[in-house]
Amino acid sequence: MPLTIAIDGPVGAGKSTISDEVAKRLGILHLDTGAMYRAFGLCCMEAGLDLNDEAAVSALCGREEARVDVRYENGAQITLLNGRNVSGLIRTQEVGMAASTVSKYREVRRVMVQRQQEMAKEQPMLLDGRDIGTVVLPNATVKVYLTATPEARAQRRMLQLREKGVNTPFEEILKEVNARDYQDTHREVTPLRQAEDAVLVDSSNLTFDETVQAILSLVEAKQ
Numbered sequence: 001m002p003l004t005i006a007i008d009g010p011v012g013a014g015k016s017t018i019s020d021e022v023a024k025r026l027g028i029l030h031l032d033t034g035a036m037y038r039a040f041g042l043c044c045m046e047a048g049l050d051l052n053d054e055a056a057v058s059a060l061c062g063r064e065e066a067r068v069d070v071r072y073e074n075g076a077q078i079t080l081l082n083g084r085n086v087s088g089l090i091r092t093q094e095v096g097m098a099a100s101t102v103s104k105y106r107e108v109r110r111v112m113v114q115r116q117q118e119m120a121k122e123q124p125m126l127l128d129g130r131d132i133g134t135v136v137l138p139n140a141t142v143k144v145y146l147t148a149t150p151e152a153r154a155q156r157r158m159l160q161l162r163e164k165g166v167n168t169p170f171e172e173i174l175k176e177v178n179a180r181d182y183q184d185t186h187r188e189v190t191p192l193r194q195a196e197d198a199v200l201v202d203s204s205n206l207t208f209d210e211t212v213q214a215i216l217s218l219v220e221a222k223q
Contacts, residue, residue: 003028003124004139005219006132009146010192011096011180012153014203014211015128018146021212023126024075026219031070031119033129033136034099035079036112038090039068041098043081051101058107068112070119093176100180103130104187130184133195142222143198144215150177152204 005022009015016032023030041051043066049056060066069080079087089095102108109131116127116136127136133143148156154174161168184192194200199218203211 001141002120002122003141003219003223004120004137005126005142005144005215006137006140006195006198007126007128007144007146007215008130008133008192008194008198009128009144010153010177010184011100012157012177013146013148014156014208015146018203018208018211018215019126019128021208022215022219025212025216026124026126028124028126029072030077030126030128031116032077032079033112033116033127033132035077035087035090036068036070036116037099037103037108037129038095039079039081039086040066040108040112041100041102042086042090042095043068044102045095045098051098054105057102058105061105061108061111068115097176097180100183104183104189106189109135109189130192131190133198134193135190138195142215142219143195144218145194145198145200146211146215147200147202148204150174150181153177 007015007019019030040061044051044057044060047060049060051057065082067082071078078085079090113136120127120137133140151174154170154177157173158168158170201211201214
């Protein structure tokens with residue numbers, strides 16, 4: 001059975017960047033599942049749907065024009081929406097909130113989870129998201145719950161935005177982080193939670209390299 005690593009955690013915990021580096025050092029693929037939900041959230045926004053209309057959103061999920069795919073180019077994940085590269089478009093705060101909303105719907109999660117499980121059967125892979133260890137890969141070789149305090153996550157996000165020339169106040173970002181946390185942990189379908197057999201890694205006071213090494217040590221111990 002291929003090596004599978006499940007990394008879950010709240011928004012802003014650094015799952016994508018940490019997972020990229022861990023997968024790179026292990027020589028395996030990293031599937032950013034959150035990007036898949038973001039792509040579908042973007043699709044709903046472009047279609048002009050009311051994101052709170054579960055029936056409309058669920059109906060769109062099954063259509064060809066809402067097909068979300070992933071491919072790898074030069075070691076990086078490319079996220080496609082109906083064949084269009086949307087890797088850059090899906091990284092806005094607005095799309096992130098849309099993803100959090102549509103991902104709570106049962107049919108949306110069913111379609112996405114099925115696709116993720118199919119990918120994980122084919123080769124060694126690291127998946128990160130909100131319900132990898134609890135739903136997508138319940139039998140993963142290694143499970144990690146990566147988190148940090150809301151303040152630490154908001155601070156990191158603020159610095160990322162500043163690097164892009166966006167000066168959003170810390171208080172506003174912290175408010176968004178707390179809102180996402182509440183939404184993700186209180187949704188009816190597969191809410192964000194730490195799997196019973198997942199190891200908690202709190203990166204609040206860890207550097208990037210220290211966090212990566214902590215996860216690599218867990219993988220080494222399992223192997």
